[in-house]
Amino acid sequence: MISLRNRLVLIYALFICLSVLLVGLIINQFAGKLFTDFVTENINSESREIINSITDQYDPGTKSFDVISVEAMGMYFVHRGYIISIEDTLGEIVWDARSCDMQQCAMVINEIADRMEREYSIGGGFQLIQYPLVYNDSPIGRLNIETYGPFFYSENEAAFLSGLNRFLLVAGITFVLLSVLVSILLAAGISKPILKAAEAARHIAGGELSARIPDSYTIRELHELSRSVNDLASALENGERWQKRLTSDIAHELRTPLTCLQGNIEAMIDGVWEPTAERLSSCYEEIRRLNKLVEDLNFLSILERDNLILHKTEFDLNKLLSSVVELFKPEALEKGIEITLVNSGKLMISGDYDRLTQVFINLVSNAIKYTDHGSVTVEAAASLNASEGYYCEVSVADTGIGMDGEELSHIFERFYRSDTSRNRNTGGAGIGLSIVQTIVKVHGGQILAESEKGRGSIFRVRLAREPD
Numbered sequence: 001m002i003s004l005r006n007r008l009v010l011i012y013a014l015f016i017c018l019s020v021l022l023v024g025l026i027i028n029q030f031a032g033k034l035f036t037d038f039v040t041e042n043i044n045s046e047s048r049e050i051i052n053s054i055t056d057q058y059d060p061g062t063k064s065f066d067v068i069s070v071e072a073m074g075m076y077f078v079h080r081g082y083i084i085s086i087e088d089t090l091g092e093i094v095w096d097a098r099s100c101d102m103q104q105c106a107m108v109i110n111e112i113a114d115r116m117e118r119e120y121s122i123g124g125g126f127q128l129i130q131y132p133l134v135y136n137d138s139p140i141g142r143l144n145i146e147t148y149g150p151f152f153y154s155e156n157e158a159a160f161l162s163g164l165n166r167f168l169l170v171a172g173i174t175f176v177l178l179s180v181l182v183s184i185l186l187a188a189g190i191s192k193p194i195l196k197a198a199e200a201a202r203h204i205a206g207g208e209l210s211a212r213i214p215d216s217y218t219i220r221e222l223h224e225l226s227r228s229v230n231d232l233a234s235a236l237e238n239g240e241r242w243q244k245r246l247t248s249d250i251a252h253e254l255r256t257p258l259t260c261l262q263g264n265i266e267a268m269i270d271g272v273w274e275p276t277a278e279r280l281s282s283c284y285e286e287i288r289r290l291n292k293l294v295e296d297l298n299f300l301s302i303l304e305r306d307n308l309i310l311h312k313t314e315f316d317l318n319k320l321l322s323s324v325v326e327l328f329k330p331e332a333l334e335k336g337i338e339i340t341l342v343n344s345g346k347l348m349i350s351g352d353y354d355r356l357t358q359v360f361i362n363l364v365s366n367a368i369k370y371t372d373h374g375s376v377t378v379e380a381a382a383s384l385n386a387s388e389g390y391y392c393e394v395s396v397a398d399t400g401i402g403m404d405g406e407e408l409s410h411i412f413e414r415f416y417r418s419d420t421s422r423n424r425n426t427g428g429a430g431i432g433l434s435i436v437q438t439i440v441k442v443h444g445g446q447i448l449a450e451s452e453k454g455r456g457s458i459f460r461v462r463l464a465r466e467p468d
């Protein structure tokens with residue numbers, strides 16, 4: 001299987017090579033055409049210059065040409081690739097380059113024909129063009145110019161053209177090499193993080209949940225990829241930690257009551273203790289507590305692990321609180337505590353009615369459990385201005401045993417019970433407030449607690465609500 005890096009390099013390199021080739025060909029064609037036009041124009045203007053120079057050598061007095069000057073010029077033109085001959089009006093040859101220096105002419109002809117055919121594959125040949133020579137509107141003879149057609153390059157022009165082609169070739173090769181280098185770096189920049197992510201995922205799959213990818217990428221997709229892998233690892237790590245902690249917490253919570261139960265029942269079986277109704281009911285009470293603990297744990301696990309699905313409806317919060325308070329009135333009456341709901345009228349919110357009922361049952365139940373005398377007050381109030389955001393706050397206040405700062409900082413942890421609470425044997429397992437906090441969080445709300453040892457506590461639950 002071809003790697004992503006190689007594939008990218010191959011595609012880039014192929015694309016760049018083709019582009020350079022195409023651009024090179026276009027430039028070559030375009031520059032070639034321009035240069036040919038330029039050279040053709042040059043040949044025409046040189047031909048005109050030859051005509052003028054030869055005409056200048058005509059002496060109207062003697063009606064003849066200055067042959068010495070014509071010869072000097074003629075040989076100069078031969079060097080430039082123009083083999084000329086001059087005839088007078090009667091057709092008699094006045095001067096002919098070939099007859100003057102046959103060897104030189106043959107050399108120039110061969111050199112130009114060779115250059116044009118071999119190097120530029122221009123299949124032309126030496127062509128003769130005849131121009132009438134005119135002096136003061138009277139014909140004075142004829143000029144024959146033999147030159148390579150349709151056009152030819154002089155030595156300098158050929159050198160310029162081959163220099164230009166060499167430059168294009170070197171520039172093209174340099175550009176291709178640089179582009180391939182850049183594409184290798186670019187492809188490596190993309191494939192490396194993907195390989196790293198794959199390696200991290202392999203480590204994670206192998207159980208190494210602490211594996212992470214350094215997330216410093218500025219490319220959005222790569223940043224997303226590394227973040228997803230890291231999030232996946234964190235989620236798995238949290239899950240594993242949660243599982244380990246839960247197992248050890250459960251083992252710890254179950255060990256003591258089970259050992260105690262085992263001891264009691266063994267003592268009764270061995271006949272050390274009489275199985276009185278009182279002892280049996282104490283054992284039953286312990287079993288009931290264990291059952292409640294398992295139920296709470298199950299509920300908490302549903303909340304924490306299975307992403308609680310809320311069945312949201314619109315309802316009056318005060319109505320919910322009123323039914324919770326009613327539920328606890330007999331218990332409060334039994335303990336001699338006053339329980340009141342400060343009802344501020346209808347307070348509509350959107351939430352899961354059953355789950356929120358569970359929240360306030362736990363809070364009010366705690367308030368009664370940890371209050372020996374005095375009162376428990378439940379109150380719901382809505383935020384008044386938009387700048388604070390729209391929310392409503394339910395407070396559950398009691399005048400009970402309260403907590404110090406240290407206790408307060410742990411109350412939302414699973415299985416946490418203050419020493420006072422343990423000594424009181426309230427029957428709680430320290431899960432109630434964890435459940436409360438989880439439900440409130442799932443609703444996008446907030447729970448806060450304030451307390452003073454010996455004076456009471458107040459729990460505040462803030463829930464978002466639509467403005468009226």
Ligand code: ADP
Nearest residue numbers: 366367370411417418421428429430431432433
């Ligand atoms: P529990 O089932 O033990 O009550 P919770 O999670 O509901 O478990 O509460 C955790 C601990 O927080 C309690 O054991 C108790 O120490 C403390 N606590 C909770 N509510 C109150 C309260 N209203 N007054 C005093 N202490 C409280």
